[in-house]
Amino acid sequence: xxxxxxxxxxGNRVKYLGIVFGVVFAALLIAQQSSIFCGLMFLTVSQIRDxxxxxxxxxxxxxxxxxxxxxxxxxxxxxxxGVSGVEWAVRFYKGLARARMEQGEFHQMxxxxxxxxxxxxxxxxxFMGSLADLRKxxxxxxxxxxxxxxxxxEPYILGRVFEMNDRRAVVVGITKASRTFQTFxxxxxxxxxxxxxxxxxxxxxxxxxxxxxxxxxxxxxxQEITAxxxxxxxxxxxxxxxxIRHFLAKTGIPVNFAITxxxxxxxxxxxxxxxxxxxxxxxxxxxxxxxxxGTSNWTILVMVLAQAMQVGAIGYGLGVGLAALFGWGSRGFxxxxxxxxxxxxxxxxxxxxxxxxxxxxxxxRRVLVVDPAIVFRG
Amino acid sequence: xxxxxxRPNNALPSDVAVHVRGVTKDFGTGGSLTKALRGVDLxxxxxxxxxxxxxxxxxxxxxxxxxxxxLAPTDGDVVVLGKNLxxxxxxxxxxxxxxxxxxxxxxxxxxxxxTAAENAAVPLLIAGWRRARAVEAASEVLDTLGLxxxxxxxxxxxxxxQQQRVAIARAIVxxxxxxxxxxxxSALDAKNGRITMELIARIAVQPxxxxxxxxxxxxxxxxxxxxxxxxxxRIESVEAGMHQAHPANPA
Numbered sequence: 001x002x003x004x005x006x007x008x009x010x011g012n013r014v015k016y017l018g019i020v021f022g023v024v025f026a027a028l029l030i031a032q033q034s035s036i037f038c039g040l041m042f043l044t045v046s047q048i049r050d051x052x053x054x055x056x057x058x059x060x061x062x063x064x065x066x067x068x069x070x071x072x073x074x075x076x077x078x079x080x081x082g083v084s085g086v087e088w089a090v091r092f093y094k095g096l097a098r099a100r101m102e103q104g105e106f107h108q109m110x111x112x113x114x115x116x117x118x119x120x121x122x123x124x125x126x127f128m129g130s131l132a133d134l135r136k137x138x139x140x141x142x143x144x145x146x147x148x149x150x151x152x153x154e155p156y157i158l159g160r161v162f163e164m165n166d167r168r169a170v171v172v173g174i175t176k177a178s179r180t181f182q183t184f185x186x187x188x189x190x191x192x193x194x195x196x197x198x199x200x201x202x203x204x205x206x207x208x209x210x211x212x213x214x215x216x217x218x219x220x221x222x223q224e225i226t227a228x229x230x231x232x233x234x235x236x237x238x239x240x241x242x243x244i245r246h247f248l249a250k251t252g253i254p255v256n257f258a259i260t261x262x263x264x265x266x267x268x269x270x271x272x273x274x275x276x277x278x279x280x281x282x283x284x285x286x287x288x289x290x291x292x293x294g295t296s297n298w299t300i301l302v303m304v305l306a307q308a309m310q311v312g313a314i315g316y317g318l319g320v321g322l323a324a325l326f327g328w329g330s331r332g333f334x335x336x337x338x339x340x341x342x343x344x345x346x347x348x349x350x351x352x353x354x355x356x357x358x359x360x361x362x363x364x365r366r367v368l369v370v371d372p373a374i375v376f377r378g
Numbered sequence: 379x380x381x382x383x384x385r386p387n388n389a390l391p392s393d394v395a396v397h398v399r400g401v402t403k404d405f406g407t408g409g410s411l412t413k414a415l416r417g418v419d420l421x422x423x424x425x426x427x428x429x430x431x432x433x434x435x436x437x438x439x440x441x442x443x444x445x446x447x448x449l450a451p452t453d454g455d456v457v458v459l460g461k462n463l464x465x466x467x468x469x470x471x472x473x474x475x476x477x478x479x480x481x482x483x484x485x486x487x488x489x490x491x492x493t494a495a496e497n498a499a500v501p502l503l504i505a506g507w508r509r510a511r512a513v514e515a516a517s518e519v520l521d522t523l524g525l526x527x528x529x530x531x532x533x534x535x536x537x538x539x540q541q542q543r544v545a546i547a548r549a550i551v552x553x554x555x556x557x558x559x560x561x562x563x564s565a566l567d568a569k570n571g572r573i574t575m576e577l578i579a580r581i582a583v584q585p586x587x588x589x590x591x592x593x594x595x596x597x598x599x600x601x602x603x604x605x606x607x608x609x610x611x612r613i614e615s616v617e618a619g620m621h622q623a624h625p626a627n628p629a
Contacts, residue, residue, distance in 0.1 A: 001503060001504065003503075003509060004489065004492070004500070004503060007489070007491040007492055007496075008489060008491050010491065011489075011490055011491020011492075012491075285485070285487055286487065286489050286490075288487075289481070289483065289487035290500070290504070291448075291472075292446070292448050292475065292481055293475065293476065293479075293481060293500065293501050293504055294472055294473065294474075294475040294476020294477070294479075294501070294504050294505075295472070295476075295504050296469070296472045296473075297472075299504075371448070371449070372448040372475075373443040373448040373449040
């Protein structure tokens with residue numbers, strides 16, 4: 001009987017395509033908007049993700065997210081190092097600096113200062129110049145997106161100079177860095193140089209990056225650091241989650257995206273529901289004939305639900321496929337944040353499931369109450 | 379007017395396929411109450427083709443819907459193939475129709491997306507047959523009805539007469555013991571109407587099967603064993619048909 005349901009469904013091409021279109025529209029909108037939302041959230045933690053190596057971030061207890069800098073005294077580095085579960089710990093500076101370019105224009109930049117001795121916290125993807133050049137006088141690394149933002153359309157040239165806090169900075173390397181939420185250029189330099197580029201403050205240490213001893217659980221070491229120093233210590237993953245939670249709770253981003261997703265859900269349900277209902281009404285005598293011939297209400301219910309699930313599955317596949325295509329196609333020429341984790345696919349699947357169930361409810365009611373004697377009425 | 383003397387259900391003769399006593403059917407309530415049936419008595423023995431005739435609105439379709447188990451009467455007794463439909467739960471009534479009743483509808487009601495063979499196979503699919511086997515069995519029936527070369531055609535690719543033959547094949551493919559035909563010739567021209575009735579008379583009328591044909595087409599009366607004339611929700615008269623004398627029925 002499921003086969004008959006399928007044949008009935010695809011037999012009416014216009015209605016069939018109409019229902020599928022409704023589901024595709026909803027799935028596309030939900031998946032695409034959710035992916036952009038995830039992309040934005042991904043951007044908020046890009047600087048945590050880019051710092052590979054240390055498993056623990058130590059900061060002021062009141063820090064809520066990566067850009068919420070509450071500087072520590074330099075001595076806190078030694079307090080962290082003194083915790084028994086810590087293998088090593090280094091300084092890490094993060095702040096905003098205003099750079100004056102060759103032509104006199106200014107750019108706001110994200111300034112990151114990595115440990116002078118070990119270079120822990122350095123970016124991975126240096127594709128022009130070398131990390132060792134960072135030890136040269138005035139040396140900085142610039143991310144490629146920032147380079148293109150400052151000098152649009154110009155080729156990569158090492159040795160370009162700009163000023164920060166009246167101090168000379170020389171670009172000795174270009175690196176791939178993940179885009180940030182603020183979209184400012186990212187400048188990497190040594191910690192000792194970064195604090196000179198930055199506006200003067202009494203305390204300058206933004207974070208302490210630490211690594212737990214081999215074999216020790218990072219979360220347990222974090223608890224130990226907090227217990228012994230009173231500082232907030234989080235694993236890399238926990239810090240990312242805390243940052244994302246902050247943006248979810250304190251900004252309007254989730255609400256705005258949720259509204260769009262909800263609209264997609266409602267419009268998709270309306271289109272699919274209306275077309276599905278019309279399809280059912282158009283086939284009501286066929287359903288009546290099936291009931292007269294001995295098809296039970298349960299079987300009819302399963303048939304309608306199977307029809308709904310079939311268009312749901314096809315619409316879902318096409319919708320998320322188009323959303324993925326959109327993300328893939330836009331990656332090269334737009335600054336759109338797009339990240340489609342499996343959770344987006346799962347959420348879209350659940351939404352589509354509810355859309356087709358809601359869309360089929362009216363139809364189900366219509367076919368269940370239809371009198372099989374309808375077939376005898378002309 | 380009644381066809382036979384009323385008889386208790388438990389005393390039904392074994393040759394009676396359909397036994398209807400004192401059946402009434404009301405639609406609506408209060409001022410909009412319509413009495414579609416006003417106390418109908420009717421017996422149809424096995425091996426008989428009964429034609430229910432009468433003007434539009436006289437209650438033919440309502441009566442046949444009740445006999446087929448698709449409509450519940452307001453009052454009265456209905457025993458079909460030895461089963462009391464009044465006492466039968468709806469769930470069992472569905473199963474009863476599936477196993478025992480074949481339908482030929484006025485507007486065919488073929489599924490437009492299915493081929494002729496697939497349409498004819500629908501009752502077998504409802505009964506749980508595997509698709510390939512059901513279509514094969516339906517194809518054999520269609521072949522006997524002269525549609526062996528139209529098995530894969532969609533309803534829209536068939537003439538009205540051919541569509542009705544597919545509907546007949548669908549009605550008999552599962553060997554029902556009661557065949558209910560609602561205005562089977564009304565959408566057909568005279569020639570196709572005659573062919574359709576000949577088919578029903580030839581194939582459907584068996585010693586263990588009863589056939590009820592609802593029609594107001596007097597041209598087909600000659601195929602009936604008996605003709606029950608209805609008027610205003612009652613059976614006014616039951617007359618012998620000319621089936622025995624019809625050349626289409628060698629018996």
